Amino acid sequence: MIASTPIQIERTTTPKPKPPQDKLGFGIYFTDHMFIMNYTAEFGWHRSRIVPYQPITLDPAAKVFHYGQTVFEGLKAYKTADGRVQLFRPDANMKRMNRSNDRMSMPPIPTELALEAIKGLAKIDQDWIPDGEGNSLYIRPFVIATEALLGVQPSLEYQFIVIMSPVGAYYPEGINPVKIFVESHYVRAMVGGVGEAKTAGNYAAGLKAQDAAKDQGYTQVLWLDGAEHKYIEEVGSMNVFFKIDGTVYTPALNGSILDGITRNSVIRLLKHWNVPVVERVLSIEEIYEAGKNGKLEESFGTGTAAVISPVGELNWRGEKLIINGGKTGQLSEKIYNDLTGIQYGKLEDPFGWMIEVH
């Protein structure tokens, strides 16, 4: 391990023009720099450096192309009204990255080192953090297996790379409920599999169902468990919550869903407000029953990209369930306002979630 050497910095000599604020979208534009660090079995993580954003060159036999050993993370940097730059819970992302690395038989990355990389990069490209309500800088750390060998064994070489993309508000006109298709045929993950790891293959596995849902006018898919197609897992790239008769429910972490950092933050906020919140196995049937009995008050998804995404309609085996008249619920709205308030430095941060970049 010679990982404690300082980060080498090579600045770009040809900075790119910034994209127009109203055209940002998600993950389309990338900043001027990126972070890279190499791993070999012999040297551990080494050669940590910030370089101009540029293509990467790999042997066509690199294991990432063949056996999918890869892990990624997603977090955001926000600019406050007084011009400070702050990250939302980056330590939580780096811890999760190492849990994913472990599941995928990939080497851990010292958390401090990874945080330093992210902070260093966010600092050098801080001009890229867009102003404006709901805009932010999306940070994508990822690890890929680079050894050029076709045997099916863990790679002995990796690269850890961080790229960043200025992103727009997920809902430019404020948060708006989405329609979600409850998937009864395709399965994303199951207990004993890699569902709780943030690894590339989980996302490729979901595309087909997602496309079918889109064709029917639904934004995303709500996954059910792989064994019985009865229990609620998560939505595309969000965890999911239901408010029933005053109590908020979300599926317990069972090994097949992602331990979302927004999910965790929402649970902590709710507890802080003394709103009852329960993590347990949740069947789709009981949600529909609560809906029919008039006890299902709200539903929302949670994730870094949208923060809070109210669910206005579910469709399970052709049966539609309209939630809260298809409107954003009060609690969803309040959580959204508080979380984003903390993220943009407009509200106090009682949990110590925000990490300032100096």
Add this chain to the structure above:
Amino acid sequence: MIASTPIQIERTTTPKPKPPQDKLGFGIYFTDHMFIMNYTAEFGWHRSRIVPYQPITLDPAAKVFHYGQTVFEGLKAYKTADGRVQLFRPDANMKRMNRSNDRMSMPPIPTELALEAIKGLAKIDQDWIPDGEGNSLYIRPFVIATEALLGVQPSLEYQFIVIMSPVGAYYPEGINPVKIFVESHYVRAMVGGVGEAKTAGNYAAGLKAQDAAKDQGYTQVLWLDGAEHKYIEEVGSMNVFFKIDGTVYTPALNGSILDGITRNSVIRLLKHWNVPVVERVLSIEEIYEAGKNGKLEESFGTGTAAVISPVGELNWRGEKLIINGGKTGQLSEKIYNDLTGIQYGKLEDPFGWMIEVH
């Protein structure tokens, strides 16, 4: 689609030395050339070319690194005693590749075009096909998503690449039984998932269990179904067969296992020989029962790499089952000899499996 243009060929000016025959291993050395073809939503598959084996250069936001849209194949070219070069059922591989492409929301590749690519490449590098009992040229076609965009949707750009590696006999001293660990904790795939697609994520998902099995002295893992951990699926990168009381059984294709081309060939050989062969749901329990009753005569895995791999021992929840005294069974041996006989052109090919490269 401007895919029907001829393959452009750029020959290497610096051919590599060939590796020594006794050091080949699997997927370690690569030949002098590779095939590449690009896909864009606008032009379809285009720019098909054979170039010197070289690194590929991709944007760090390329979707393959983040969302794992990738598909691969594996097949072999053999050199006959009289110097002819022949491929084993390449059409079956290309058809399976397109089934995988479909499952992963990736565009199909015209089968003829893909076959032409493989034949062209095998021809130009035919000197790389090693002589010697059991040696062959392993061919690895693969497709990767290359669009630089972080939205979770199917990529609009891909590359289809073929690389080749001279490989040694899997068992240099003839086929030898392996010890297999029956996995009861980890799960590889389930019905409704992507288990039947030959996609990278499936292999990364299996590494952890494989490593644990190796630590206990087992060569590979036998996967059970994801829902109940009761039914036999497949072994690492092989399908699996059991001979019980004169009849040969193999798990039916259920959507969560790979439709192996060696599996299919073995079934056809057995039928040709009038050996009863049954594809159905198989529980691990009944295999153990047959073992205890003395009715389990043989077991073997099938796959392109090893062709036939006899199973000498299973370990299920700590209970060991020795099969055929830990020795290679007669039927396993006969299948191995016949299949490899056809592949190396020593035996007649009644099925029209071998495709000669001119």
